[in-house]
Amino acid sequence: MSEQLRDPDALGEALASFIQRESGAASVRITGMRRLTGGASRETWSCDAAIDRGAVAEALPLILQRDTRGTLTSLPRALEFRLLRAAFDAGVPAPEPLFMGDDSLGAPFFLVRRIEGETLPRRLLRDDEYAGARAALTPQLGAILAAVHAIPLDGLADLPGPPPGAASAVASELDRYEAVFRGIAVEPHPAFELAFRWLRLHLPPAAGERRTLVHGDFRMGNVLFGPEGARALLDWELAHTGDPSEDLAWVSVRSWRFGGDCPVGGIGDRETVFAAYEAAGGAPVDRARVHFWEVFGNLRWGVICLGQARTYLDGRSNSVELASIGRRTAETEWELLNLIEAEG
């Protein structure tokens, strides 16, 4: 990526030219370009576009999402863009996709309409301003997830998912993560070996498995909220088809509690999510299956930590955040031991 496109002003100019070409506007002006925090593997920028169409002037609040080098598991940008369109059209609270990018910013990108709000879980957990959101969010999570799992898969056949003919999405997802783990781990991890073994021995039956769109990263940090509650579900880059119980469990993985006491994002309990999911039209929740996925979820986050550290270790990034995430692996190992020892 060329150096100039890291500079906010240069990036804004390139983006203005892109939008002008795409929209056929007389002129486009970009203001307020700033890099948002978070996002270890991808860049997120916020800006405002003033689009002059001659008779009509349009003000568009924008979020620019752009790849950085080398991510292991993310969707191609164009596919993520189509998925956002499908989610938005289905009435899921997802950001509205506006422009699919080209090669003018040095890396794949797209633009969505910015929704104002907060994503930081620690603010949700601690700030007085969000007391109402803390009360409202847990059932909203269940309702949002029911809508996600009802998104039609037409036109999304290229989403990652179980291989054709796979008897069980769970087993093939476990195979996939084990292969990723074997490919990236540079040190032996006996705790992960114990967890993989436990999961193999406790696989839920293939009969009764549902197959839907799975968001793949449904957790605090990816839910935009305001003082009143949830506003949008973000970060669809890990979406795939599979067992929807995966999403119901991922939100309770310990790393997404951010120091809060309650299992769901630190603020709520699992049964509240399940009840709201069922009330909003989601299929009856299989608790044992969700528990399996919670163990798997902790392992999956551990493997992702290894992958992010590997990006640093291979010299594909100098990010101090990616480097430090390697040491978060032990957090997931600890939680896995707690979960599998409780089960025997």
Add this chain to the structure above:
Amino acid sequence: MHDRPTVDELLRAVEALLDEQLVPALEGARKYNARVASNVIKIARRELQHYERQADEEWRGLDIVLGAAARPAAPAALREAIRARNEELAQRIRDGDADAGDFRRLVLAHVRDTVHAKLEVANPGWLEG
């Protein structure tokens, strides 16, 4: 021998620079990354403090699980030998040896001790939850 400051004393100065000057002065992604950098320095300092004891304890734990072996004296050789023995332990778990019984209990206790040691360095607060 090297002059003072020691490695830990040098890192302490960098940690103070990050916490007292850079983090408060920065905004956005840079502020966040400076916080992460400060945490990385704290991890490094805790590892320096605990490394020898933890390597010793891990070796003795591996002796209990896998049977006693000759312990290399040189730090680099010890590190490599611990790694090789952890590969052996990982293989035995993959083979199903730790699915049940006495060996499972030994392995769970040992792995819990080693993960506890990793968290003492990486994130001691996690052990309280």
